[in-house]
Amino acid sequence: VAASAEEQSGHGATSGRIRNPQGAGERLREELIGAASRLLAEGSDPAQLSLRAVARAAGIAAPSVYLQFESKEALLRAVVDAHFAAFQEAIERGAATGNDPASRLLAGCLAYCRYAAEHPGSYRVIFEMPSSALLRGEADDPPGRAAFQVLVDGVAACIDSGAARADDPFRVAAEIWPALHGIVTLRRQLPGFPWPPLDEQVRRVVGGLAGLPTPPLASGTL
């Protein structure tokens, strides 16, 4: 009947955690980023993530965060950067499959959307966190802009090879990206809506916007 002192008082967050060996204090850095990612994966609103909640999830006392990060802001910046890097890598891995420009473009777009669908917390933290790498970087924002350039190049390759309608690659890319973004954010926000299968939708949308000759699937079956 008697609860342990640990359960009664709010502290004792050191539930099972064993402290890192000497010289390995920085391991806590990754542990904290991992704990934050776990919270995000569980559906926490990125904009509301608190330092104390992350510390709790990591099994340490709140002030211990300051051993690795200068501030809450710095912790969250590191979290965003980690997710941004993972996102970019997933897209690049996806875009590498495919033997011609059109299938590489499609594979990249599919990888973008699949990653967002499978890691909604990750996608959210990248796009909604005020301190996001995308939103940071004043004028010449390298991180996000470089990633966008990959899309522009993919579209340009399709146009050059004759696989896509002749057009301004930047303009087409600036249409595809928002379309993909809208697809994944609305699916997350309205999971009850009868969305068509993701892959098929992405293929149709990218095809329609880039002017890929592949008939948008239904024109033959109607």
Next chain:
Amino acid sequence: VAASAEEQSGHGATSGRIRNPQGAGERLREELIGAASRLLAEGSDPAQLSLRAVARAAGIAAPSVYLQFESKEALLRAVVDAHFAAFQEAIERGAATGNDPASRLLAGCLAYCRYAAEHPGSYRVIFEMPSSALLRGEADDPPGRAAFQVLVDGVAACIDSGAARADDPFRVAAEIWPALHGIVTLRRQLPGFPWPPLDEQVRRVVGGLAGLPTPPLASGTL
């Protein structure tokens, strides 16, 4: 040099406000919704809107909110509903201009995006507030679903009139909506990005996704 007591203490929120005449207590309802809208227009994050901040903006003491609303939740629900209604009305007004199905569809989409661009706080509160009318409504969510049906009907009218490519109207509408949503949310989040003019982009995207015969503008000029 001596600040007034009102300035020194945190209260005295009754800066200039005159209380409503007897029998008109419900006017405070609209004042509160208006105050919340003002905060949103100034860029407040909808998910972080606090009852106390709204009361402050309305010039009343925090507990006075409870004279008109059962809880913070109820206040925010009313705020979302007001903005949702204004949004819908703007779209309907827009879609009413135009003499043929294709121009009505385009006008509706343009009205959607223009409203979102001109009232970013309004659009945000509709789509980001956890208690939004869109996200509420369990299975058969009337508010948002009915609005979507208008888009489906618009697409169907274009197809029937031969203005758009033969296709499944629902599927096309389920592509157009996310595309518009992505366009307006990314523009808000990355205002520094060199976006093309909104109207032109919307015309091209809707044209591409619905298969309107109008060549997407650039094909003649390249």
Next chain:
DNA sequence: TGTACATCAGTGAACGCGCGTTCACTGATGTAC
């Protein structure tokens, strides 16, 4: 080999703040007699 000491990972208590909500109240306006 044993002991004193430095290093280092991590803690607990405390701070001031804004939050949502409750409670008993105030004071102006209208109504009954």
Next chain:
DNA sequence: TGTACATCAGTGAACGCGCGTTCACTGATGTAC
């Protein structure tokens, strides 16, 4: 016409909570002699 009273819009103080951050500390591990 004057006075007592009811109604009604709105308030101020207080509550318990979670937050970000600070501070002085603890206690295990490694090193010097």
